[in-house]
Amino acid sequence: MTTEHMPGLASETIGIWVAAGSRDESRETAGSTHFLEHMLFKGTPTKDAKTIAAAFDRTGGDSNAITAKELTCYYSRCLVTDLSDITALLVDMVSNSNLDAEEFERERGVIIEELAMSADDPGDVLFDDFDELIFGDHPLARPVGATKNQIRVLGHHTLLEHHSTTYVPPRLVIAAAGGATHDEVLGMVEDALAQAGVGSEVGSHPWDISSATAGAGHGRGAREVPTFQSGRSHTVKDTEQLGILLGCEGLEEGHPDRFVYSVLLTMLGGGMSSRLFQSVREDRGLAYAVNCVASQFTDFGTFGIYAGCTPENGQAVVDLALAEWDRLATETPTRSELDAIVSQLSGSMVLGLESSAARMNRLARSEIFGISLESPLDLIERVRSVTAEQVSTMAGDLMSRPKSLSLVGPQADVALP
Incomplete structure (x- = not known):
């Protein structure tokens, strides 16, 4: 407990x-x-x-x-x-x-x-x-x-x-x-x-309810580690918009570089000031919703970019998303951009931890996944320690990995380059 x-x-x-x-x-x-x-x-x-x-x-x-x-x-x-x-x-x-x-x-x-x-x-x-x-x-x-x-x-x-x-x-x-x-x-x-x-x-x-035993494994037994499969899928549906999800292998739960990962996700597609939102929606008007997504498991993770747009804009959205991803990998972010993201993440962390539900969730996941608990101040310091070079390097590492593309919606000629 x-x-x-x-x-x-x-x-x-x-x-x-x-x-x-x-x-x-x-x-x-x-x-x-x-x-x-x-x-x-x-x-x-x-x-x-x-x-x-x-x-x-x-x-x-x-x-x-x-x-x-x-x-x-x-x-x-x-x-x-x-x-x-x-x-x-x-x-x-x-x-x-x-x-x-x-x-x-x-x-x-x-x-x-x-x-x-x-x-x-x-x-x-x-x-x-x-x-x-x-x-x-x-x-x-x-x-x-x-x-x-x-x-x-x-x-x-x-x-x-x-x-x-x-x-x-x-x-x-x-x-x-x-x-x-x-x-x-x-x-x-x-x-x-x-x-x-x-x-x-x-x-x-x-029932051992006397204390927490983080990392004990909790009787899960051995699990087969997955392997990322690249490819393309399209489920044709009679909808107005085309749903797009493209991505690659990401980081697992509790990875040592998870704070760099959080900064990268936020900078590329984590809010209205993110690169994807500004480029795809504000500058080009190609989509209403565009953002980064991530799934994290005990031994595997996925990184992705989601967007919803009209079918005729699908390829342009994919191309622009990949271009922004590549730009983050090849051009080191400025100090001012990094500072803004760190401020955004720090605020969201502190505000989120004012919720008892969020804290309960954090406690349980720490116990089950064996991740050490850190105070809100320590979390902020971990985020502040992230450098622009680390973000750019991680973006490049992710960009170099095999990718997959899933589509849901009307028939459309959209593919990974």
């Missing part, structure tokens, strides 16, 4: 994290991680689905769950005065979910509808297509929620096995940030475990 006290706050964000995601599934079990996320809200021996929903709504806060490719999280932001009840509810859901077979069949239809909604969103399709293109046969290529056909055949027994083998320590991490002290949260968690009938154990696996 890992917590952070934020004096003066009347609220707390608490989450139970599982160090497993869709990446850890096989072809046969694809979709079970996301399906299980849904099922944990469907009832325990002492609470039905409506009671769980009402208990979360009563606090007036924010409660939800997320499934990602390497993580799953169940969280709630509530008043400190409601934290004991919410903690007990989350622990009960994670450790005592009914996982009823009839509820499983009903929820199957809900998830298929969710996937259909995602398939209607060109942006979701674009990013899924890009992952499928660059990761090939690797598990990271699959959508987090799997496909409709995979959900149709997913067995109830697969869900039960996934829960029994995955939702156990050391994969489980409890993280909290807000107005409660560490000792207060620890007491609430101990009480919640007792109320849930698991005490300090789930099966034969003890």
